[in-house]
Structures are given as C-alpha cells and as structure tokens.
Amino acid sequence: MRAGFQRQSLVLASASAARRALMAGVGLTVDLQPADLDEEGVRQANPDLGPADMAVRLAEAKAVAVSRMRPGVLVLGGDQILDDDGEIVSKADDLVAIAARLRGFRGRTHHLHSGAALARDGAVFWRHVDTAALTVRDFSDAWLATYLEAEGTALTDVVGGYRLEGPGAQLFSRIEGDYFTVLGLPLWAVLDALREQGVIAR
Template sequence: MSQGFQRQPLILASASAARRALMAGVGLTVELHPADLDEEAIRQAHADLSPARQAVQLAEAKARAVSEVHPGVLVLGGDQILEDDGAVVSKADDLAAVADRLRGFRGRSHHLHSGAALARDGQIVWSAVDTAALTVRDFSDAWLETYLAAEGPALTSVVGGYRLEGPGAQLFRRIQGDYFTILGLPLWAVLDALRDQGVIDR
C-alpha cells in the first residue's frame, strides 16, 4: 500500500464512530473489524488494576484478537474507561439513567482514560494510555431537559452521556487533558507508534 504518507494497511478493531472519524481526519485509511469480545468479563478479570490500566488491557485484548485472524496486518485497538471517584462507570441503559448520571456529575470532576494498543499476528507491539480530567458545570435542570431532548437515545451509546464534539461540550466548566483522548484515542502517541511501525512516514 502506498497512498500519500500511509505505507502499510491498518485495521481498526473498534466499532467506535469517534475513533473511525479520528483516523479519517488525520488522513489514514483503515479497515474496520470490530473485536467480538465480552468486554465486561475482561474488565472483571482485571478488576484489581487501576481504571487506566483496565483501559489498556481492553485495548490490547481487542487488538490481539483481531490480529490473530488477519495475519501480517497491524491492528489498532482502543478502549475508554470513565472513572468517577475511583469507580468505573458503565454506559447507561436509557435516557433516565443518563439524566441521573449527569446530575451526579454536576459541579464535580471525573476522568476519562483512553487506552490504545497495536498488535500483529496476535502479539502486542505497543500500548499506551492517556487521561483527561473533566469538570462539569452546575447546569440547571431546564438546561438538562433541553440537552436530553436534543441528543436523544444516542447518549446511551457513550459512557459519560455526552459527546464533546456536540452539544455535550456545554456541560463543562473546565477540561484538563487532550481533546483526542476525550474522543477515545491518545492520538499523538498512536501516530508516533504508527511511524515507528512503518505505517506512516516520519
């Protein structure tokens, strides 16, 4: 493969629209092969690890699993974990649960840990994690109702109940960390690793 500055094919082992958009946005062509894994079981198996390390373990598991059935091709796996006061937060089941979650975040800070890993032939060749801290403003209940109506059930597909690239940006008073990490990948580290692996030009 030789298209622009990309020299090798790359598989993205994720169904995340945000990660797919990030790769396309920086000019990379990826094949999509989401990993079919029991993520909760993997998380529970590593419950003794910090939430940040759990994100790495999940990213590695995705990359490894997909690379085993696509020999010779580099596979990128990613995972994001939301940590609130030391606890791992899962996706909400419905909009009512999203509303409860956001009320719980109101006026407080939480963390997003984005892990990424590269694998080839079932072997991890690189992994990393980056963390961002997000402080939610003291929004009104009226604003929350408007937000939920505007975004709708799609909010149950994102762990925090918000998309920073959409109206969810209005939830926050302060963010400390990298924008791409919040979207789902430690992008700068991923790009460096792809250069090291010869996928893109230096």
Template structure:
C-alpha cells in the same frame, strides 16, 4: 520496519468518533468490530486501576482482531471513566443517563483512553492517556435539552456524554487532550504508526 507498500491498518472499534479521527488525520484503515466481551474482561481485571483497565481493554480488542488478521497492524482502543471512587459504565437507558449526568454535574472525573497496537497475535505497543474533567453546574432545563438533542447515541458512550457539539457546554474545565476525550489519543497513535511504517515519517 514494515514496508509502507505492505502496511495495512485495522481499527478494532465500532466507534464513529475514532473512525472520523483517523480519517481526518489521513490514515488509511479499515474498521472491524473486535467482538470482545467487555464485561468478561472487566470481571477478570477487577484488580486493575481504571487507567490500567482501559489499556487492558484496548489490548484485548487489538489481540482479538490481530488473531483473525495476523498480517495486519491492528489498533485497539477503549475508555474507562473514574468518578467518585468507582467506575462508570455506559447507561442502559436515557433515564439512567439523565441520573448519571445529574450526579456528575459540578464535580470532577477522570477519563482514561487506552491504546494498543498488535500484529501477528501479539501486542507491539500499548499505553493510556488521561483527561481530567469537571462538569459545570448546568441546569435541569439544559440537561433536558441536551438529552433530547443527543438521544440514544448517549447510550453508546461511557459517561453518557459526547464532547462534540452541544456536549461541550456540559463542562467548565478540561485538563487533557481533546483527542483523548473523543477516545483516540491521536499524537501517540500517529507516532507509533510512523514507527512501524504504516504512515510516512
């Protein structure tokens, strides 16, 4: 087990939500953009199921940063959204986000959050957690208000929604962990960080 005095954690993510979750949990870390071409990873992993793809993306991000910082523990994370038999990616415009949310309202989808922990350029652990989600049949007026309130931040998240704040009103039911929806399933992450000595057991 790594000596806690030498332990160092890098979060391989630009996500503000993931940074906030680790900060609130009292985990010391620094954040660094992995710089991974997600489209290239998806193209090379077309045979994978959505949950497996989320884990593969997390592994790719953890490995990319670990190769630059071999002495650090690196946490990678990513999400995929499975809807109507296909994968949903980030919207490129608010008009596209509106169309996507309109299509998803009143219907179920699955949100997969992949995780990976790497050190010395190798993945030491990885996994995936899934939330089963159903949007309620919200009105066009509510959708317009939501898009106006959130703005272009919705273009940075898969599915064009954030569960925080007003986004909670988009949903009628969620089966799964709240942290999974936010993009960082905290309980398994904390278990692994304790196991390798990054945080106290």
C-alpha cells in the same frame, strides 16, 4: 484510496465511529473490524486493575482478538474508561439513567482514560494510555432536559452521556487534557507509534 503518506494497511479493532473519524481526520484509512469481546468478562478477570490500566487491558484484548483473525496485519485496539473517583462507570441503558448520571457529575470532576494498543499475529507490541480531567458545570435541570431531548438515545452509545464534539461540550466548565483523549484515542502517541512501524511517513 490511502493518502500518499500511509504506507501499510491498518485495521481498527473498534466499533467507535469517533475513533474512525479521528483516523480519517488525520488522513489515514482504516479497515474497521470490531472485536467480538466480552468486555465485562475481561474486567472480572482483572479485578485488581485500576481504571487507567483497565483501559489499556481492554485495548490490548481487542487488538489481539482481531489480529488473530488477520495474519500479518497491523491492528490498533482502543478503549476508554470513565473514572468517577476510582469507580469504573459503564454505558447507561436509557435516557433516565443518563440524566441521573449527569446530575451526579454536576459541579464535580471525573476522568476519562483512553487506552490504545498495537498488535500483530495475536501479540501486542505497543500500548499507551492518556488521561483527561473533565469538570462539569452546575447546569440547570431545564438545560439538561433540553440537552437530552436534542441528543436523544444516541447518548447511550457513549459512556459519559455526552459527545464533546456536539452539544455535550456545553456540560463543562473546564477540561484538562488532550481533546483527542476525550474523544477516545491518545492520538499523538498512536501517530508516533505508527511512524515507528513505518505505517506512515516520518
């Protein structure tokens, strides 16, 4: 049952358990419907977009794809891009690749761009992106081995090879930016937009 302050249905066009948990954590019920989207195709079709703009573009594409299948329903799309000195980093295929990636991050700062978009009937009417800077500490190889063993192949589901809400928080010496942005959604901006649309009470 939706909380009393949620006035309309909302569809989340994402397979992300973290995004769904974020919405549930603030008392919102969402219908989860992942978009059938060729993300690599979207990237190749927009070669001039930087990492932050690409996060928004992918969020828009997800929202549009699902809203076309759900007439009249408000759809929220979200996407996150890992930006390593201007290079867009994709999810790793296995723990060997994740280990190499995390070693490459060691002692350096990378950025996460979390984009969001709202669409209805195939048309986007709101979009937003927020960025966080994450500085990875100079961890030991022994710590890394323990971390990978503890987290396992679930790390292949997250682009950076870490979950800030889990042991991955120990990777960092400093984070500048919003916690929710790191988890994958610019939550404060999304909530403001939902209030504007009358989905939740002001």
